[in-house]
Amino acid sequence: MLGKTTEYAIRALVYIYIQNIKGERPGFKEIAKMIDSPEQFTGKVLQNLTRANIVSSMKGRGGGFFFNEPANPITLFKVIEAIEGKEYFLKCGFGLKRCDTNNPCPLHDDYAPVRDSFFKMVNEKTIQSLAYKINKHEATLNRL
Amino acid sequence: MLGKTTEYAIRALVYIYIQNIKGERPGFKEIAKMIDSPEQFTGKVLQNLTRANIVSSMKGRGGGFFFNEPANPITLFKVIEAIEGKEYFLKCGFGLKRCDTNNPCPLHDDYAPVRDSFFKMVNEKTIQSLAYKINKHEATLNRL
């Protein structure tokens, strides 16, 4: 459902968060290696996330990526919104320009609940909660 | 979630079915006009659906598109599978190459139910059931 770019973004942010807990500030080359993504492209994605104020960065020796407010959790929705665009969860599943309960497409009544449950999920899950699962060894960040 | 091509395909098939009930066999130009899609591209999409044995066609004067077994309902899944590919509902939401209950990504437990409910929905809904809703005036095919 999500594009590769968004998947790289989420995995990269989770890895950055895990490293930050350990007091580290990883660079994009290390990140790309650890999440199994193309190196330079991951750099570009992180550049965009930095511009969107989702993560922070420091240039120069000893620099890298980090969260300056780790207490403030980042929902997956925020990441999706930044990369896929604001409209991502608003589109009609049948492709109509306008579609709502009062003027539905023939798929609306069945599609809307699915889309809304996806929306709910990405608003509940955060970079932090995913990192927590990994640190508890309940899930893995990659499959190399 | 679905690509434009799949949306055109579903809308086109619904329109063809509705016209078939009336004893008509529409051509791609008429179809494109009625579902508000690009004319030539819709022709290509229908060509692919014909090759995939989802719909039938006749060349020459009086030709057009039709279902040769209208009693056998076509699920949306079948259309999605033909256009987006077999893997569409199998992909990991986090982007991992392999991901299942035994070896999950940190999103798996929450993503899988959403993906499965989408899968269930597209297996229940058919071109015929969507057409029925439109014929009952409970939904519209376009929004011109």
Add this chain to the structure above:
DNA sequence: TTATAAAAAGATACGTAAGTCTTTTTATAT
């Protein structure tokens, strides 16, 4: 048997996502 109307087919173009390469800027350590 000829004109016509339709889908099929092939070539090409456009737009955006995905990815690479090179240069520039910035901070730090020496």
Add this chain to the structure above:
DNA sequence: ATATAAAAAGACTTACGTATCTTTTTATAA
């Protein structure tokens, strides 16, 4: 000050989804 290590930036390439244009094939009607 200078070398070094890092992100930022810009130009470019590739792949694919989306779309158009032209020609060919096929069936029907006249």
